[in-house]
Amino acid sequence: MSEGDADRVRDALLARFGESPPVDASLAGIDELARMAGHRTHRRYTERAVGADLVRLLCACALSAPSKSDLQQADIMIVSDPAKRDVIADLLPDQPHVRDAPVFLVFLANGRRFHDLFARRDRPFVNDHLDAFFNSTVDAALVLASFLRAAEAVGLGCCPISVIRDHAATVSALLDLPERVIPVSGLCLGWPADTPPITPRLGLDLTIHENRYDDGEIAARIAASDRRRAGRMPYRRQRDEARWGTAPDYGWSEDKARQYATPQRADFGAFVRGKGFRLD
Amino acid sequence: MSEGDADRVRDALLARFGESPPVDASLAGIDELARMAGHRTHRRYTERAVGADLVRLLCACALSAPSKSDLQQADIMIVSDPAKRDVIADLLPDQPHVRDAPVFLVFLANGRRFHDLFARRDRPFVNDHLDAFFNSTVDAALVLASFLRAAEAVGLGCCPISVIRDHAATVSALLDLPERVIPVSGLCLGWPADTPPITPRLGLDLTIHENRYDDGEIAARIAASDRRRAGRMPYRRQRDEARWGTAPDYGWSEDKARQYATPQRADFGAFVRGKGFRLD
Numbered sequence: 001m002s003e004g005d006a007d008r009v010r011d012a013l014l015a016r017f018g019e020s021p022p023v024d025a026s027l028a029g030i031d032e033l034a035r036m037a038g039h040r041t042h043r044r045y046t047e048r049a050v051g052a053d054l055v056r057l058l059c060a061c062a063l064s065a066p067s068k069s070d071l072q073q074a075d076i077m078i079v080s081d082p083a084k085r086d087v088i089a090d091l092l093p094d095q096p097h098v099r100d101a102p103v104f105l106v107f108l109a110n111g112r113r114f115h116d117l118f119a120r121r122d123r124p125f126v127n128d129h130l131d132a133f134f135n136s137t138v139d140a141a142l143v144l145a146s147f148l149r150a151a152e153a154v155g156l157g158c159c160p161i162s163v164i165r166d167h168a169a170t171v172s173a174l175l176d177l178p179e180r181v182i183p184v185s186g187l188c189l190g191w192p193a194d195t196p197p198i199t200p201r202l203g204l205d206l207t208i209h210e211n212r213y214d215d216g217e218i219a220a221r222i223a224a225s226d227r228r229r230a231g232r233m234p235y236r237r238q239r240d241e242a243r244w245g246t247a248p249d250y251g252w253s254e255d256k257a258r259q260y261a262t263p264q265r266a267d268f269g270a271f272v273r274g275k276g277f278r279l280d
Numbered sequence: 281m282s283e284g285d286a287d288r289v290r291d292a293l294l295a296r297f298g299e300s301p302p303v304d305a306s307l308a309g310i311d312e313l314a315r316m317a318g319h320r321t322h323r324r325y326t327e328r329a330v331g332a333d334l335v336r337l338l339c340a341c342a343l344s345a346p347s348k349s350d351l352q353q354a355d356i357m358i359v360s361d362p363a364k365r366d367v368i369a370d371l372l373p374d375q376p377h378v379r380d381a382p383v384f385l386v387f388l389a390n391g392r393r394f395h396d397l398f399a400r401r402d403r404p405f406v407n408d409h410l411d412a413f414f415n416s417t418v419d420a421a422l423v424l425a426s427f428l429r430a431a432e433a434v435g436l437g438c439c440p441i442s443v444i445r446d447h448a449a450t451v452s453a454l455l456d457l458p459e460r461v462i463p464v465s466g467l468c469l470g471w472p473a474d475t476p477p478i479t480p481r482l483g484l485d486l487t488i489h490e491n492r493y494d495d496g497e498i499a500a501r502i503a504a505s506d507r508r509r510a511g512r513m514p515y516r517r518q519r520d521e522a523r524w525g526t527a528p529d530y531g532w533s534e535d536k537a538r539q540y541a542t543p544q545r546a547d548f549g550a551f552v553r554g555k556g557f558r559l560d
Contacts, residue, residue, distance in 0.1 A: 013340050021336040029433030032312045036341040036430055056301040059488050060293050061316040063481065065425055068442050071536060072482050081491040113486070113498070117537045120499055127540050130549035130559070131445075134417065138442075138464065141421030145345055149429045150316055153309030162348050162418075165411075176492040184418065201343065202352050206393070208339050211361040212456040218393070219400055256351060257397045260407050269410035269560045279410070279559040280549045 005030040012037035015198040018228045035152050040198060042157025043097040045190025050102045050156065052080075055189070058154070059105075062147035071114050073136035074143040077106040077175055077183075087174050088186065091167045097159055101188035106164065106171065107144045109136035111277060112180035132180075133277040140184040151189060161186030166264065168271045179276040200229040202252070226251025285310040292317035295478040298508045315432050320478060322437025323377040325470025330382045330436065332360075335469070338434070339385075342427035351394050353416035354423040357386040357455055357463075367454050368466065371447045377439055381468035386444065386451065387424045389416035391557060392460035412460075413557040420464040431469060441466030446544065448551045459556040480509040482532070506531025 006025035012034065013020035027033070059076045067073065079085050089099035098104065111132045118125040148158050164171050164186045171183050201207075202225045206218075230251050238250050239258040247254050273279060286305035292314065293300035307313070339356045347353065359365050369379035378384065391412045398405040428438050444451050444466045451463050481487075482505045486498075510531050518530050519538040527534050553559060 009337075009341075012344070016344055017340060021340060022333045023337060024334070027334075027434045029312075029315070029435065032309075032315075032433035033337070033341050033430060035309070035312075036426065036433075037344050039344045039346070041346065053302045054304070054307075056484070056488065057289075057303060057313070060297060060301060060484060061289075061313050063484070063487055064292070064296055064317050064319045066319070066321065066428065066440050069536070069539060070479065070532070072487065075487045075489060075493075077493070078488065078490045084491055108489075108493075110487075112495075113482075113502070114536060114540075116498070117502075117533050121534075121537055123537060123541065126543050127546070129546055130552065131545040134445075134548065135442075137414065137417055138421040141418040142425040145422040145425035146316065146429065148346065149426065150313060153312035153316075154307045155309065160346050162415075165414075175489075178493060178495055181493060199350065202393075204336070204340060204343070207343055207352065207355045208336065208358065209355060209388075209455075210358045211364055213355075213357070213388075213458060213461060215392075215458055218396070222393070222397075252350070253397045254401075256349070256394060257401055257403060259349060260394075261403065263406050265411040266407070266409055268414065272410065 005034045008034035009037045012198055015232065016201050017204050018200070019204060032153065036149070038198065039152065040157070040196045041159050042190070042192045042196070043159050043188070044193040045097070045101055045157065046193045048102070048191045050189060050191070054154070055103055058147055058150040061150040062143045065142045065146040067139050067142070068135040071135060071139070073110045073114060074139040075108040075110045075181070076143065076147070077108055079104045079106060079175070084174055088164065088171060091170060092161070092163060095161065095163070097188045098161060098186070101159070101190045103189040105147075105187045105189065106175065107140050107147070107184045107187065108177065108181055109133075109140040109184050110181050111136040112178060115180055128278050129280045130278070133272065133279060137184060144185055144187065147187065155191065156189055157192035159188040161188060165268060168268060172275070182272060182275055182277075197233060200232050203228070222253050226253055285314045288314035289317045292478055295512065296481050297484050298480070299484060312433065316429070318478065319432065320437070320476045321439050322470070322472045322476070323439050323468070324473040325377070325381055325437065326473045328382070328471045330469060330471070334434070335383055338427055338430040341430040342423045345422045345426040347419050347422070348415040351415060351419070353390045353394060354419040355388040355390045355461070356423065356427070357388055359384045359386060359455070364454055368444065368451060371450060372441070372443060375441065375443070377468045378441060378466065381439070381470045383469040385427075385467045385469065386455065387420050387427070387464050387467065388457065388461055389413075389420040389464050390461050391416040392458060395460055408558050409560045410558070413552065413559060417464060424465055424467065427467065435471065436469055437472035439468040441468060445548060448548060452555070462552060462555050462557075477513060480512050481505075483508070502533050506533055
């Protein structure tokens with residue numbers, strides 16, 4: 001607990017949201033708040049190895065996260081086989097860190113272990129609907145976020161690789177994922193080689209609500225966030241100018257609208273259903 | 281960084297998993313690993329208030345979590361209106377902490393903000409399929425887990441209330457959630473009044489895999505986890521003995537099979553679709 005950590009929290013939140021709630025420097029654990037507020041995605045790593053014991057320690061800490069109804073429907077896959085890593089890296093040529101990171105993990109939603117308890121007892125599985133998919137997905141995300149906190153606590157840097165879902169069937173076959181086990185996200189892990197800037201986010205007036213969802217003047221509020229981001233970290237290039245032209249005020253919302261202007265993962269539902277999850 | 285923290289990590293992991301990877305006492309941030317490994321669900325709180333500024337600070341730290349494609353599809357609802365809190369507490373009579381906790385929050389998956397960017401630009405939303413639901417759900421879970429880490433860092437205790445999904449439509453109406461915004465989980469927050477024991481979990485041999493999913497001897501391995509749990513923290517009562525009788529070796533797997541022996545949230549898919557998400 002120190003004034004320095006409180007300053008780090010404030011500075012990071014100002015950079016990210018354009019505002020910071022008051023920070024009490026006497027708070028316990030404020031060094032962890034400073035790491036959280038200062039979170040960056042790290043895509044460049046030093047050559048220093050990350051020991052297998054440390055990876056397992058971080059996994060165990062992450063798997064200590066809460067789990068829906070204690071069903072424990074999240075698993076972690078450590079991809080240490082260079083040949084398997086290469087298959088995934090080859091699928092993602094735009095993300096060289098997938099090949100270069102010292103460690104690569106895949107976080108799994110596991111609806112299988114719980115489902116099979118019933119078969120072994122000769123009892124029907126009467127909850128074979130969206131809930132089974134939803135609960136295991138949420139569990140996997142809780143473990144992923146917790147892993148990230150553990151990794152950043154010890155000084156490691158991470159880059160979640162959600163785009164493995166663009167190749168869900170290939171990744172699933174590569175890792176021998178059985179029925180009702182699906183990849184939610186990959187994760188690159190290593191000792192950071194640089195300190196990227198903090199990416200500005202939408203204002204907290206958009207993402208924190210009190211007692212009722214507030215959608216008022218949404219366009220103006222998003223535009224204000226866009227302008228704040230443009231002032232602090234303008235996009236280096238506009239996506240697909242051949243199609244969309246050059247926008248005079250290119251911000252987060254135009255960038256995201258362009259990024260998702262073409263269909264992506266339209267087959268993900270078919271993959272999930274093919275893995276045995278029902279989405280009714 | 282201290283030997284004391286390393287011992288806390290080891291002891292907590294031994295209690296939870298029956299094993300601990302080696303812990304290097306010189307690791308930076310090992311106090312955060314100790315808090316993570318020692319995570320408990322807190323359902324009893326002192327009367328000490330949790331200041332509104334502190335709640336907003338924790339929200340801002342949590343909203344600094346990674347977000348799929350930077351789409352920022354998670355929101356936090358602070359339920360400070362006692363009348364609204366009472367409505368939720370009345371729905372959950374088995375969970376008195378929902379009424380008693382100093383603070384109650386609801387974490388939201390928000391597929392709306394991103395979807396509406398397209399309408400405002402007169403462009404079609406060409407990704408209206410499972411991906412939109414999945415991404416916003418995962419974002420909400422990432423923010424929930426991150427909030428929990430922030431809260432525990434400063435000494436607060438939490439209890440996620442996922443069972444609000446049993447009343448998703450009522451909670452949604454209460455909080456004025458519009459189309460494509462759904463509640464993922466509630467959260468009770470307060471200063472802990474006690475230190476519950478660590479709940480044992482499935483062994484790490486079941487939840488950490490390397491290079492390929494390993495389902496071998498699954499029944500025996502789960503049985504071993506059941507025995508370990510029974511030895512350390514036996515269930516105080518068996519669920520629904522009138523229906524299932526008294527099991528000689530009642531463990532996690534029998535408890536969960538009984539807990540989900542009746543349909544739960546079978547209407548959740550209809551609710552989600554009714555909110556405008558497509559699950560194709």
